[in-house]
Amino acid sequence: GFDGKNLAFYADAVVVTINHRLAAYGYLGLHEAGAPDAFRYAGVCGALDMVAALNWVKANIEAFGGDPGKVMIFGQSGGGAKTSTVLAMPPAKGLFHRAAIQSGSALRLATPEAGAAMAERLLKQLGLTPKTAGDIQRKSWQEILEAQTAVGANFAPVIGSDALPHHPFDPKAPPESRDVPIIVSTTLEDAALRLTNFDLTEAGLVDLLDKRFPGRGKEIVALYRRYDPVATPFLIQAQVFTDSGFRRSAYLQAQRKAEAGGAPAYMYQWNWRTPGYDGKFGAVHGIDVSASFHSYRDGFFAGSTPGKRMADRLASTWAAFVRTGDPNNDHIPPWSPYDDARRAVMIFDDDTRQELNPRAQIRAYWDANPPPPGPRG
DSSP states (O other): OOOOHHHHHHHTOOOOOOOOOOHHHHOOOTTTTTOOGGGTTTTTHHHHHHHHHHHHHHHHGGGGTOOTTSOEEEEETHHHHHHHHHTTOGGGTTSOSEEEEESOOOOOOBOHHHHHHHHHHHHHHTTOOGGGGGGGGGSOHHHHHHHHHHTTOOOOOBOSBTTBOSOSSSSSOOGGGTTOOEEEEEETBGGGGGOOOTTOOHHHHHHHHHHHSTTOHHHHHHHHHHHOSSSOHHHHHHHHHHHTTHHHHHHHHHHHHHHTOSSOEEEEEEOOOOOGGGGTTOSBTTHHHHHHTTOTTSTTTTTOHHHHHHHHHHHHHHHHHHHHSOOOOTTSOOOOOOOTTTOEEEEESTTOEEEESTTHHHHHHHHHSOOOSSOOO
């Protein structure tokens, strides 16, 4: 899914994908929990791996035909959160020049207090204390993996060090990347990826939403049916969960970037529904990854002519953005930067178009009725 070959050929670009440490191996707040100074960056070393990769690109990419002065970072879902994180890292400043966050807008990360609490739980499971934290290096990776599973650990980069001094986009956009233009995106039915109730009925949809948003099922379904009278109840459900969760964060990220001045933010929403898997997933979380890599022969796109056209549009956008910092190109209509007054969003669909404040009543509804805390779809 992340093979850069097609994009490299299509965009005449060098595509680099990387690995880095995850979970307890990348984001364990040992220093915050009281471990020695040698563990100062344990809570952010996974993100520092990404900075190391960018330093490698700066030093070596010219030998592969790349331009170290035109580096674009991008990621989807967790990769979008990682891109959001790197935008706020002082050691990454100057190593990249554009960024795109696909369905993964991270506004906040782990506080030092939260990082310490998580580290203490893991250390206790391993029979260690902050004073003996160094002994974690004698534990096998299997023991650490089992321990983090046993304590139900949920890791994120820990803020507070000079490597990551603050949250990425809360309460404002990061000054470290003020001069970096960004693209922020979601898909229409992002939340469909985690849902399996494909036989959901209209009545069942109302009942389900009544439970999630007490007493509001009918009004929510009525609102969504004004915009989409033909989608399956399963897909309307996915739209609701996306709008009340992912999409709110994406809009806020783009808004804060625009308010900061400096380089612009651009927003897109991917509405094109995949014909793959009998079309039941809709415009699902991850579908635009294939398009950004120009991989239109995979299961989502099924090698279809419309799928290739959509991949041409997004991959051309990537190619233009990395070269100029402006996503406009001959494959899409004119695209304006985002601001909270006009709310310009490029809608990638069969009739790809820019809309101002798309699905305005739905956005206003969730602004006025924020969802209760708890897991989202």
